[in-house]
Amino acid sequence: MDLDLRKLRYFVAVAEHRQFGRAAQALFITQPVLSRQIRAFEQELGCPLFTRTTRSVELTAAGRQLYDEARLITSVVDTALRRVHEAERGEQRLVVAFAPGLRVSDAIRAFTARHPEVGIDLFPLRWWEQDAPLRDGRAHVGYVRRPFDDSGLRTVPIGHETxxxxxxxxxxxxxxxxxxxxxxxxxxxxxxxxxxxxxxxxxxxxxxxxxxxxxxxxxxxxxxxxxxxxxxxVTDLRPEETCLAVPEDGRADLVPAFLEIATPTLRGLSAGAATGQG
Amino acid sequence: MDLDLRKLRYFVAVAEHRQFGRAAQALFITQPVLSRQIRAFEQELGCPLFTRTTRSVELTAAGRQLYDEARLITSVVDTALRRVHEAERGEQRLVVAFAPGLRVSDAIRAFTARHPEVGIDLFPLRWWEQDAPLRDGRAHVGYVRRPFDDSGLRTVPIGHETxxxxxxxxxxxxxxxxxxxxxxxxxxxxxxxxxxxxxxxxxxxxxxxxxxxxxxxxxxxxxxxxxxxxxxxVTDLRPEETCLAVPEDGRADLVPAFLEIATPTLRGLSAGAATGQG
DNA sequence: CCAGGTCCATGCCCGGACGGTATCAATGCG
DNA sequence: CGCATTGATACCGTCCGGGCATGGACCTGG
Missing domain, CATH: 3.40.190.10 (Periplasmic binding protein-like II)
Structure with a gap:
């Protein structure tokens, strides 16, 4: 852990310029510094990122992968910083995840009616990954189907679905x-x-x-x-339980407010969920 | 830009321990260092993260948001590092994005048949965000519908859809x-x-x-x-074009191989895409 | 074949950031 | 009111990131 984002930026520059000198120029540092930083970076990662001859610089397989990941990382970091500043100015966001087919719009509408100041992001869950986004902070609340790994999550049953x-x-x-x-x-x-x-x-x-x-x-x-x-x-099959799941260490401010509003809405919806989408 | 991940880790520790002393202990540093680092971090971000009295530490709104984002960032960074090491050991991955409804399985199957060593990740696109994941590196290839913002993307028409x-x-x-x-x-x-x-x-x-x-x-x-x-x-409505889109600066190794295999497959599929899912 | 240009790597030095120790200030508790 | 606890401040040493000068490898042109 503790990737150095400055070194990552340096790496991206070299990867894009395919040349240390030009990259250093673009970064407003001198070339020897860049060489040393990249070498240190490779040592920290434990694998070479470039195959260098004295005349050319090529990405290794690991380097190509890191270049892909770097764009993702910088994008995640940038939006994170933007959101922090938005939060600092008073804007609030809540990320609601939902498994395929589960209706969330009624709960969202009820919630935004009561809390118009909170922006809602919807996060569609995949079939094989219902719980991980809740644990790693990508989502604050999740509409999920049993069974799932509920370690680290608080769950509220909201209905059954055949x-x-x-x-x-x-x-x-x-x-x-x-x-x-x-x-x-x-x-x-x-x-x-x-x-x-x-x-x-x-x-x-x-x-x-x-x-x-x-x-x-x-x-x-x-x-x-x-x-x-x-x-x-299948007449004798027990319906599977649908739940609202929230991380145990989740946001103490918005999540309870959402649960308070969404739970009664969903109790009313549970019959609808059981009979399907229409 | 250039968020310091070490400071972010320090911040997370304080946020979780709600106390500087204990957090410092958990980080194996001394408390004054932690105090100074957090203060510097707040200055870099430009907004306070904690409301401190001499007896207690509370997260501000910005701090809560950053705590959420921190988990996402560390998770992204961790998987990035893991993937880099996998790539270093020779494993290759290709992320294929697809707009709702577009069939990709035939192309994937043809591709994996020819390149069994390449792992495929599927990335479902949302209606309102077809192109951004391609540009920011979350996906290498995308099945998308016109219109979309194709700046920075190379596109290959693969069919029309009514x-x-x-x-x-x-x-x-x-x-x-x-x-x-x-x-x-x-x-x-x-x-x-x-x-x-x-x-x-x-x-x-x-x-x-x-x-x-x-x-x-x-x-x-x-x-x-x-x-x-x-x-x-609607009888006189022109069908909309479906495309394969790839970032111009994308992976030079796997993407062309995928296009070569997927494009004929999809030309065969375009009639199917035009008539829908069945 | 050699001289010069163009790369990247290495050695040396300096300033600033990070970490540690000692200490102070403020608050809560008995 | 005194003591314990907790965060903040001051001062100091070390290491890392930056610059400068230079070396070594490779390509190219005469």
């Missing part, structure tokens, strides 16, 4: 009106939460091509409906 | 089979790309409640279908 089975139309069970979990014994199940590398669409393609079946929350059925897929209720 | 009008069922035009753009003259149009603060769902609620109508790409119609909305083709 799951339906998604099968290819060619599946022997596809003609049925409804299923029981016994019908699904031995079927290959694809859990969207386990796929980290590909999009949700690909899972449904996998189902359509017969690689397995899946249980999906009823509220996202509309998103992925295709003529070659059918969705069937 | 747009359909979305109206409430109660709308006078809702009974028609199709529309022309003349029918829409004078109708209040809601452009989802302009709404930065709320989710796409909310726009469709706004349409359903009669606040206006919208043109949406046909491939996302399934995502937001509701009984109180109808979607009608």
């Amino acid at each position: 799951k339906v089975a998604c099968l290819p139309v060619t599946h022997p069970l596809a003609g049925r009106d409804s299923l029981t979990s016994a019908d699904l014994d031995g079927e290959p199940m694809l859990d969207i939460r386990k796929r980290r590398t590909f999009s949700a669409e690909e899972k449904f393609e996998a189902i359509a091509s017969g690689q397995g079946i899946a249980l999906v929350p009823v509220s996202v059925v509309g998103w992925y409906s295709r003529p070659d897929l059918v969705y069937l209720p | 747009k359909v009008a979305c109206l409430p069922v109660t709308h006078p035009l809702a009974g028609r089979d199709s529309l022309t753009s003349a029918d829409l003259d004078g109708e209040p149009m809601l452009d989802i790309r302009k709404r930065r603060t709320f989710s796409a769902e909310e726009k469709f609620e706004a349409i359903a409640s009669g606040q206006g109508i919208a043109l949406v790409p046909v491939s996302v119609v399934g995502w937001y279908s509701r009984p109180d909305l109808v979607y009608l083709p």
Whole structure:
């Protein structure tokens, strides 16, 4: 830890100018200083960033990666500083994350009605990453589905949502009106939460091509409906719980205010969440 | 710019211990040093971070915001360093961004078949932010819809996608089979790309409640279908172009390889993109 | 083949920032 | 009212970042 942002800036300059002298000129320092700083930087990181001949400078694989990351880091730092100054001038922001399909707009509207001075950022969660953004500060409040890793999080149950089975139309069970979990014994199940590398669409393609079946929350059925897929209720399946989750060390000012407003709204919504998006 | 990450770490320690002495102890430095560093940090930032009495330390609004941002920054920096080391050991990653509804799985599959050593990260773009992640390095390649700000980006057209009008069922035009753009003259149009603060769902609620109508790409119609909305083709509307966009200063190694593989795949797909998700 | 130009690297020096010790000032508590 | 606790200040040593001068490698032109 303790990356030196000044050295990172120097590194970016060299990477972009592909030449120490010009980069130093652009940075308003002398070339020997830059050489020494870059070398120190490489030593701190533990890996070389440039392959130097005396005539040319090329990025290594690690250097290319760092150059990509550098742009992200500077952008994150810049917006962080901007937000700090906004906060200093009294502007407040709350980042609300939500798992796919969960409705947040009613709660947001109720909250902004009561707290018009607070700006809201929406943060769409991915299927396989519901909790991490709450823990690492990217979001203050999250609408998530059980199960998830709730260590370090406080959770408020807000409703239950039924799951339906998604099968290819060619599946022997596809003609049925409804299923029981016994019908699904031995079927290959694809859990969207386990796929980290590909999009949700690909899972449904996998189902359509017969690689397995899946249980999906009823509220996202509309998103992925295709003529070659059918969705069937599973009568004896326990609905999965939907929660509001907040980090235990989260903002003590806005988060409770949001929970206070959002929770009753969502209790009223829980029936709606259970029956899906419409 | 040039935030000092060491000072940021010191700040986090004070914010968490709510006491300079204990924080200094946890940082393995002495308390006077910490006091001086925090004061210098506040001066650099230009705003106070703590309200201190001689007996207690409280975060200011700016301090609370910075504490949130600090967790994000450290997390970004940590993953950046991890990825640099992975790259140094030969692992390669490519971040593929995609606007809502655009299919990427075929291109990804073709690419990973040819380059199994490259890990793929998918980055879902938001409606109102198609281009920024490409410019700031969060993504290497993007599947986007025109119009977008293509400054600093190279773009490859990959197809066209028709747009359909979305109206409430109660709308006078809702009974028609199709529309022309003349029918829409004078109708209040809601452009989802302009709404930065709320989710796409909310726009469709706004349409359903009669606040206006919208043109949406046909491939996302399934995502937001509701009984109180109808979607009608607009016969004389020019389809909007979908593109592959890459930053001009992007990775010279993987991006061309991806384009080479993805472009023919997508030309084959463009008909599919024009007819939507299925 | 060599001389000069153009790179980056190295050695040396200086100023400023960071860290430590000693101490003071203010507040809360018994 | 005295003591303990906590943050702030003063002073000092060390190290790091910066500049200057110079060396060494490589390309190029005559």
